[in-house]
Amino acid sequence: MAEFVQLLFNGLVTGSILAMAAVGVSLVYGVLRLVNFAAGDFMTLGAFIAVFLSISKGLPLIFSVIVAILGICLLGLALDWLLWKRLRENKAGTLALFLVATGVALILRQSILMIFSSGSRKFAINETATFGFLGAQIATSQLIVLLLATSAIITLGLFMAKSTIGKDMRAFSDNASLAAVSGINVNKVVRYVWIINGILSALAGIFQGMVQGRFDSTMGWTLLLPIFAAVVLGTIGDAYGALLGGMTLGLVMEMSTWHIFFGGIPSSYKPVVAFATLGIVLLVKPEGLLGVKARSI
Amino acid sequence: MTTPVFELKSVSAGYGDVQILTDVSIQVPANSIVTIVGPNGAGKSTILKSIYGIAKVTSGEINLHKLSGESIDVRATKPHHLADIGIAYVPQIDNIFPTLTVDENLDVGYKHNGGTPLQERKEKLYKQYPDLVIRKKDRAGTLSGGQRQMLALARALMSGPDILLLDEPSAGLAPALVDQLFDELVRINETGATILMVEQNARRALEISSYGYVLDMGKNRHEGPGKALAVDPEIVGIYFGKR
Numbered sequence: 001m002a003e004f005v006q007l008l009f010n011g012l013v014t015g016s017i018l019a020m021a022a023v024g025v026s027l028v029y030g031v032l033r034l035v036n037f038a039a040g041d042f043m044t045l046g047a048f049i050a051v052f053l054s055i056s057k058g059l060p061l062i063f064s065v066i067v068a069i070l071g072i073c074l075l076g077l078a079l080d081w082l083l084w085k086r087l088r089e090n091k092a093g094t095l096a097l098f099l100v101a102t103g104v105a106l107i108l109r110q111s112i113l114m115i116f117s118s119g120s121r122k123f124a125i126n127e128t129a130t131f132g133f134l135g136a137q138i139a140t141s142q143l144i145v146l147l148l149a150t151s152a153i154i155t156l157g158l159f160m161a162k163s164t165i166g167k168d169m170r171a172f173s174d175n176a177s178l179a180a181v182s183g184i185n186v187n188k189v190v191r192y193v194w195i196i197n198g199i200l201s202a203l204a205g206i207f208q209g210m211v212q213g214r215f216d217s218t219m220g221w222t223l224l225l226p227i228f229a230a231v232v233l234g235t236i237g238d239a240y241g242a243l244l245g246g247m248t249l250g251l252v253m254e255m256s257t258w259h260i261f262f263g264g265i266p267s268s269y270k271p272v273v274a275f276a277t278l279g280i281v282l283l284v285k286p287e288g289l290l291g292v293k294a295r296s297i
Numbered sequence: 298m299t300t301p302v303f304e305l306k307s308v309s310a311g312y313g314d315v316q317i318l319t320d321v322s323i324q325v326p327a328n329s330i331v332t333i334v335g336p337n338g339a340g341k342s343t344i345l346k347s348i349y350g351i352a353k354v355t356s357g358e359i360n361l362h363k364l365s366g367e368s369i370d371v372r373a374t375k376p377h378h379l380a381d382i383g384i385a386y387v388p389q390i391d392n393i394f395p396t397l398t399v400d401e402n403l404d405v406g407y408k409h410n411g412g413t414p415l416q417e418r419k420e421k422l423y424k425q426y427p428d429l430v431i432r433k434k435d436r437a438g439t440l441s442g443g444q445r446q447m448l449a450l451a452r453a454l455m456s457g458p459d460i461l462l463l464d465e466p467s468a469g470l471a472p473a474l475v476d477q478l479f480d481e482l483v484r485i486n487e488t489g490a491t492i493l494m495v496e497q498n499a500r501r502a503l504e505i506s507s508y509g510y511v512l513d514m515g516k517n518r519h520e521g522p523g524k525a526l527a528v529d530p531e532i533v534g535i536y537f538g539k540r
Contacts, residue, residue, distance in 0.1 A: 164404070167397065171405040174394040181349060181388070182406055183380025183456065238396055290396075 002135030007254050009133075013142050013211055015250020016149035020204040021223065022230035022242035023156065024197040030173025030237035031193045033094055034084060037101035039227060040220030041108035042197070043205030046072045047215060048112055050206050051121045061124070065206055073198030079104065080194055105221070112217045120214040123206075127213045145207045152203055153243060156196070160239050165192050173237050225271050226253065229278045235288030244289055249274045300362050302327045302491050303384075303460045308357030310347035317343045317352065318515045323493070325460060326507070327364065330482065330492045332523060334499035335512035341495040342389075343515070345464050349386065350376045363459055383410050385458035389465045392449035395438030399429050402437050402448055406455035413457055422451045425484070443474040450485065461485070463494035467501070479505050503527035 021043060028036045036042075046068045053064035083104070087097060130137040160166040165188070172179040172189045180186060208223065209215045230249045234241025253270040255261075265273060281289065303325040311317045317340045325331045333341050346352040348359060348371060359371035361382060369382050379386070394402050403422065407415045423430045426447050432440060437448055446466065453461055466482070467475045475498060483505050486492055496502035503509045506523030511532060519532060526532055 167401050167405050170397055170401075171394045174396050175391055178388060178391060178394065179405075180377050181380065181386045182452070183377055183408055184405065185377060 003258060005134045006136040006138070007258050008251070009136065009138055009142065009146075011251035011254035012247075013146050013149070013250070014254055015247035016146060016153060017204050017207050017211070017246075018223070018226055018230050018250045019153060019243045019246025020149060020156075020200045020207075021227045022234070022246040023239050024200040024204075025227055026231045026234070026237055026239055026242035027169065027173065027193050028197055029231070030239070031169060031176075031189060032084060032088070033097065035094065035098045035101060036197075037098065037224070038105035038108055039197075039201060040222070040224035041105050041112070042072055042075065042201035043208065043220035043223065044215075044217055045075070045108060045112055045220075046202030046205035047209035047219065048116050048121065048217070050202075051123055051209065052116060055121070055124060065202075068206060069199050069202040071198075072202040073195045076194030076198045077191065080190065085190075109217055109221060116217075118217070120216045121209070122214050123210050125210055127210070139211075141210055145211050149203070149207055152200075156200070157240070157243065159196075165189070169193060169196075170239060173239075226274045229271075229274045233278050233281055233289060235291035238288070238290050241288055241290035248289070249277060252277050301325050302362055302364075303493060304358075304360050304362075305344065306358040306360070308344075308347060308354055308359060310343060310352045310354045310357075312352055316355070316515070318347065320357070321512070321515070321517055323510055324508075325491060325493045327491055328486065328489060329507040330486050330494070330505060330523070332499075332502045332506040332509045333493070333495045333512055334497075334503065334509060334526075335518070339512040340515040341512055342464060344512075345386070345462055345495060348384070348462065349379065361459060380408050380456045380458075381410070383457070383459035384462065385453035385456045385460070386462045387449045387453045387464065387466065389468050393437045393440075393445055393452065396436055398434055399437050399440070399448060400433045402452050403455050406452035408456035410457035410459070415455075418455055418457060422454060425488075426451055442470060443477060446470065446474070446478055447481065450481065454485070454490065458490070460491045460493060463492060463496075465495055465497050467496065467498045475501065500527050500533070 021039060025036055025039045028034050049068035049071050050064045053059045053067055054061045083100060087100065125141050127139055127141045129140045131140060160170060168179070168184045169189050169192060171182070172184055172186070205220055208219060212219065226249055230245035231242050233249060234243065234245025253273050256265040256270065256273040257267050258264055285291065301324040305321055305323040307320040307322055309316060309319050321344065323331070323333065323344070333344060335341055343352045347354045354372055361369040361371055361384060363369070363383060371379070371384070374382060394405065397405065403419050404415065407418065428444055429448060429451060432444065437445070440448060467478055470478060479501055482492060494502065503523040504527050509521065509523045509526040510517060511519040511526065519526065
């Protein structure tokens, strides 16, 4: 029982972080048809900025987090202006966009190393502080991250469901040409996508850094495959699907280490578990968890 | 003839160097249904595409004359602003947002043309389409073919348009639904909407039209009141085949 509670809790934490990152990737893909290979490095950079300001510069953590979020939003908007907008206007294909994104990912990761120097980082939080809950030992930092991530996800869900721009974004992601003839402002939607992606990636990176304890410049990169798996699992381009996919994979990955499954699958196999889950779901439901089968009229 | 709501004046248009339309003129009077018919490849769809800048207009005028007396040069208007000025378009396929709910499809279609608030316009449409009220919270992708077409029309009407452009609205619908669709278009027209449509199902479309144009090889070939064109033996023989 204690082990189950522990793993369930870990799963919720991992799941909420994956979900946040996955929604960002899903929105960017849905609206821009861009597979953002640099998504993991956006996260890492967010965490590095926050740690740099709060630890090296001694600024308050909350302030550092806000600056990190602003930084990643600006990075997204700047890259759009510099690269993606031009590639869109020249009608670049998905493969071209993907390759450029891979280049961006590499440049970002190396820039993080150059600017902040190598070596691992750590937020000034005590991740060894725990409390007992139903026999399990829960880290206080994890609980805080879970609460914050959950509120971020709920806020995001409400924003996507209720706000005009949220609906416009989902409409655009669904059917870009119909959105354009319906008078939805493309440029505005694109700007909002990068802002929301910036908020989500920076927060996901910071939360992951806090939960992990120590992290280095490869933190986001290592998470990229489970994030992509979450996006596809929840039906690619569907923001709600990405939330569901992230939570599902987080839970499955952590739960797979439970001893009742073949004595517990080694934790280094978590990404394998993620992809096995993805494979099984896609075999049964190729359109993803929330996908609607294409039907003719 | 009074000033039409919408008109194409000697429009020539095409793609790249290929000219498809030559001096095409179409007039759509207020509160009318005007249908453009013609054989495949006549350039029917290109007319709608030229309004949206997808086909390049090389000469001629496209004008919207609003009831307020204001005239707007459509060629000088960016495609994504056409909904704002009062032109609504229902594409032939992919004309709904499948992962949005029925209700959200209507929300994103809203433009405040004429100043009616969103809720008011939505309630009015729900009264017209009781089928959609039942499916309000469902994702639009789960609707049946007929319901989808109704939603596509309702979404377009949410913008409070001066003119509704329809690209082959009956294409792909089951025969029983085709009749239902044309009845619906008459009903929409009776509530005050002006409709310009391109149709493959020529006879049926012309029967409900106040006026029709027959297009051939990218040029105006015939025109006249819809009912007369629908039974004109020459046109029936040449373009519609014997059915």
